[in-house]
Amino acid sequence: MIILCIDIGKTKTLAISLNEHGKVFGKFVAGPSGMWLKEEVIVKNVREAIEGCLRISNIQLNDVRLISISWADLDTPKDWENAWKVIEKVGIEKDKVLIEHDAVAAYYAITWGEPGVAVIGGTGSIAYGVNRYGERMRSSGWGWLIGDEGSAYWIAVRALNAVSRAHDGRGKETILSEMIMEYFGIKEELEILHKIYKELEGDPTEISKIAKIVDKAASLGDEVAVEILEEAGRELASAILCIVRKLNMANDRVIVGGLGGVFRSNIVRESFIKSIKENVSNAILRGPLIGDQAILGPVIIAFRRLGLTVSEKIVEAVLDGLGEKF
Missing domain, CATH: 3.30.420.40 (ATPase, nucleotide binding domain)
Incomplete structure (x- = not known):
């Protein structure tokens, strides 16, 4: 099972791919995509993060079971509406995507x-x-x-x-x-x-x-x-x-x-x-x-959505895959 997790912030957009055991296949960092930025900037950076991560991981989008996104600046109904518009413009099926406020x-x-x-x-x-x-x-x-x-x-x-x-x-x-x-x-x-x-x-x-x-x-x-x-x-x-x-x-x-x-x-x-x-x-x-460790948020959300157990072993595997300490 392949899961794509994305941490979207005011400074950068981080995407990683991993499996149900917490093994990380690859990661890619693009520019910021917080919802207060211009739509064209957000679309460009989200697309770049996803495509870059898939390329480095040697994975096709069709192979991904769930895309779990942590997104900064989703404060109003309009922000959420715009977020889903971005997903649509990037060309991803909505039923494969899970979005949460950062x-x-x-x-x-x-x-x-x-x-x-x-x-x-x-x-x-x-x-x-x-x-x-x-x-x-x-x-x-x-x-x-x-x-x-x-x-x-x-x-x-x-x-x-x-x-x-x-x-x-x-x-x-x-x-x-x-x-x-x-x-x-x-x-x-x-x-x-x-x-x-x-x-x-x-x-x-x-x-x-x-x-x-x-x-x-x-x-x-x-x-x-x-x-x-x-x-x-x-x-x-x-x-x-x-x-x-x-x-x-x-x-x-x-x-x-x-x-x-x-x-x-x-x-x-x-x-x-x-x-x-x-x-x-x-x-x-x-x-x-600190740093890339915040990606644990969308990872844990994805695991819970898929009915997978979150354990210290899983968290340690994810952080090891990112070159971070548990």
């Missing part, structure tokens, strides 16, 4: 379907949880202009704001000023305006890359950078904690964890864990899942 897939990647909550800390941020009664809830994920607290974009904007405040004398001095100017190849802080608003046109994906600079500055002991990352960890934990409270899970055995590149930061990770442990005594922490 927050739902993140939940499965962390909990394997047990009661719990997962939070994504990537370009954006969003949390999703399910309690023992099957009640569901999401938190955060309001996009870069409204929310996405704790995300890479949120961290980057906090850093840019800190640089502006330091320049004006309204905030603490920070090595972020020098490091961000070096990153952009400019000599004065005010030139950041041209870079952000003119050259990058406010592109969240590009601006989010500044988060790595913040982590580097923090590792050098910059207080402002450390404060930003610690707050990011607390914000990501907060997205989980509000779901735990509203779904009355505080006294239950609850699995929680994070996914996404923001969790590469030791400071974010430690702040996140500290906040969870202080507020949910029965929490079982898993992860974080």
